[in-house]
Amino acid sequence: MTDAGENQSKDAVLAAHPDHRAIAALTQQLPDAIQNAKYDRGELTLTIAREAIISSCRTVQAAGYNFLVDVTGVDWYPNQPRFQISYHILSHTLKQRIRFAVFVDEGDPSVDSITSVWPAANFYEREVFDLFGVRFGGHPKLRRLLMPEDYRGNPLRKDFPVEGYR
Amino acid sequence: MSELLTAPTVVDSSEDRTMILNMGPQHPSTHGVLRLVLEIDGEVVVRVAPDIGYLHTGIEKTCEAKFYQQVVPLTDRIDYCSPMHNNLCYCLAVEKLLRVEIPERAQWLRVLLSELTRLNSHLIWLGTHAMDIGALTVFLYCFREREQILRLFDDLSGQRMMTSYFRIGGLALEPPLDFFPRVRAFLKTMPEKIDEYENLLTGNRIFINRIKGVGLLSAADAISLGVTGPPLRASGVDWDLRRDMPYTGYEKFQFKVPVSNGCDVWSRYVIRVQEMRESVKIATQALDGMPEGPIKANAPKIVLPDREAMKTQMEALIHHFKIVTEGFAVPAGEVYQAIESSRGEMGYYVVSDGTAKPYRVHMRNPTFATLQAIEKMCVGRLIADVVAAIGSIDIVLGEIDR
Numbered sequence: 001m002t003d004a005g006e007n008q009s010k011d012a013v014l015a016a017h018p019d020h021r022a023i024a025a026l027t028q029q030l031p032d033a034i035q036n037a038k039y040d041r042g043e044l045t046l047t048i049a050r051e052a053i054i055s056s057c058r059t060v061q062a063a064g065y066n067f068l069v070d071v072t073g074v075d076w077y078p079n080q081p082r083f084q085i086s087y088h089i090l091s092h093t094l095k096q097r098i099r100f101a102v103f104v105d106e107g108d109p110s111v112d113s114i115t116s117v118w119p120a121a122n123f124y125e126r127e128v129f130d131l132f133g134v135r136f137g138g139h140p141k142l143r144r145l146l147m148p149e150d151y152r153g154n155p156l157r158k159d160f161p162v163e164g165y166r
Numbered sequence: 167m168s169e170l171l172t173a174p175t176v177v178d179s180s181e182d183r184t185m186i187l188n189m190g191p192q193h194p195s196t197h198g199v200l201r202l203v204l205e206i207d208g209e210v211v212v213r214v215a216p217d218i219g220y221l222h223t224g225i226e227k228t229c230e231a232k233f234y235q236q237v238v239p240l241t242d243r244i245d246y247c248s249p250m251h252n253n254l255c256y257c258l259a260v261e262k263l264l265r266v267e268i269p270e271r272a273q274w275l276r277v278l279l280s281e282l283t284r285l286n287s288h289l290i291w292l293g294t295h296a297m298d299i300g301a302l303t304v305f306l307y308c309f310r311e312r313e314q315i316l317r318l319f320d321d322l323s324g325q326r327m328m329t330s331y332f333r334i335g336g337l338a339l340e341p342p343l344d345f346f347p348r349v350r351a352f353l354k355t356m357p358e359k360i361d362e363y364e365n366l367l368t369g370n371r372i373f374i375n376r377i378k379g380v381g382l383l384s385a386a387d388a389i390s391l392g393v394t395g396p397p398l399r400a401s402g403v404d405w406d407l408r409r410d411m412p413y414t415g416y417e418k419f420q421f422k423v424p425v426s427n428g429c430d431v432w433s434r435y436v437i438r439v440q441e442m443r444e445s446v447k448i449a450t451q452a453l454d455g456m457p458e459g460p461i462k463a464n465a466p467k468i469v470l471p472d473r474e475a476m477k478t479q480m481e482a483l484i485h486h487f488k489i490v491t492e493g494f495a496v497p498a499g500e501v502y503q504a505i506e507s508s509r510g511e512m513g514y515y516v517v518s519d520g521t522a523k524p525y526r527v528h529m530r531n532p533t534f535a536t537l538q539a540i541e542k543m544c545v546g547r548l549i550a551d552v553v554a555a556i557g558s559i560d561i562v563l564g565e566i567d568r
Binding site for chain 2: 040041042043045066067068069070072074075086088092095097099118119120122123124131144145146147148155156160162
């Protein structure tokens with residue numbers, strides 16, 4: 001059971017979905033933003049260049065993807081680039097979801113905040129900052145959210161043990 | 167937060183107009199351990215800063231150390247008012263990763279239990295919300311019916327609240343023989359009971375005056391702040407995942423999605439009460455059309471075998487041993503699965519690296535996002551309205567802090 005364009009290269013995935021609104025808008029307006037594309041289990045994941053995240057969000061927002069559902073992180077330690085920030089975006093009119101992925105290095109774990117596009121990102125980005133230690137440039141109040149303010153360490157990093165002392 | 171807390175204690179009297187008030191974390195109307203730092207000018211709220219994390223137990227981190235099937239009981243503990251929605255959402259996400267199809271009877275049972283859970287959760291909300299406003303009686307009425315639902319769950323799974331009844335690939339057990347007649351008898355009485363609550367509240371002038379026009383949230387604000395579920399529909403956005411992006415067979419059911427343009431606490435009350443009536447209808451349809459058949463997918467490497475098979479067949483015994491001791495490998499990939507929980511869009515983002523333990527599990531919980539809208543609802547209003555606004559977003563701290 002495989003879907004069209006699954007496990008294929010970026011160009012093949014983009015070519016397999018010519019009518020997809022997000023792909024059309026991004027390839028027309030920001031041709032350099034999409035670094036990679038994946039279509040897996042009925043879900044589209046677009047890897048976005050780190051510096052293009054705000055403009056990409058604005059572009060898909062204008063294309064009808066009006067609702068930011070979630071922002072979270074994945075730690076691919078010890079691989080590089082280490083952190084993947086996943087953005088889940090939903091369109092109420094198209095009834096369709098897309099996922100943006102931005103990869104950031106351990107050396108400079110930071111990405112621009114998208115709170116200017118969707119204020120909903122505020123808590124989500126704070127949570128990622130708290131638990132992964134990834135900074136969001138331009139965030140209005142980048143503080144710890146779930147852990148105490150004086151806590152050291154980022155619990156969801158893979159080199160943080162599940163039990164025992166650090 | 168801390169710039170609020172470290173506000174100078176000695177201030178120029180000409181500017182000394184506002185005061186910082188800590189509401190929570192042990193305040194009864196904050197439904198658990200929510201702390202709101204309120205800046206108030208007399209009785210009027212100038213600023214609200216939610217402080218969360220008092221219930222943070224690192225469930226997402228714990229999930230990474232468990233087998234896929236061992237995560238199911240953890241999901242109960244996230245939103246303890248609607249445990250089966252969490253079970254369902256997690257199981258659907260892993261089933262999507264595994265590409266497992268589950269049998270029709272299991273899907274219908276999942277719908278039936280989801281709707282009973284929604285009733286259960288809305289009853290808790292109605293009782294506590296009315297109690298916050300000052301209508302104490304309704305609480306006892308609601309908990310009377312909730313007790314019946316909990317007894318049904320007890321009968322079904324052996325647990326009243328932390329049911330863990332859903333499994334990856336189906337359900338844990340076939341329901342007991344008297345389960346369906348008991349659910350039917352309960353559903354038959356439920357519309358009258360909802361009328362009873364409405365008799366106490368809907369025409370009640372005190373109740374209306376306390377919540378009408380309070381906690382306003384426009385549709386544009388609701389969308390930009392990530393609000394979902396009844397608060398979104400109360401702001402006039404016609405969006406329900408059960409109808410618009412159906413999962414586990416909801417497309418086979420007929421139901422209405424209540425929407426209101428009131429944008430206030432009152433509309434959220436009206437919508438949730440109507441949703442309870444719709445839930446009764448969906449559950450009744452599920453009972454009427456309940457198909458026969460297996461309740462587990464035919465996937466011996468994922469689903470535990472029947473007790474009978476395990477004691478008579480060698481392969482079944484081996485499969486059982488393998489699943490229990492070393493789990494089952496899930497093909498690498500990432501999925502996001504969302505369902506309409508009692509509070510809005512609940513989503514599980516599961517990343518697999520091809521092993522038997524999830525590489526990453528993230529829960530997108532509805533009230534986590536909705537809590538961000540509390541400032542929009544409360545600024546410029548009275549402190550008493552903050553209590554009404556918190557109640558109207560149906561806050562559960564377990565799912566916010568995780």
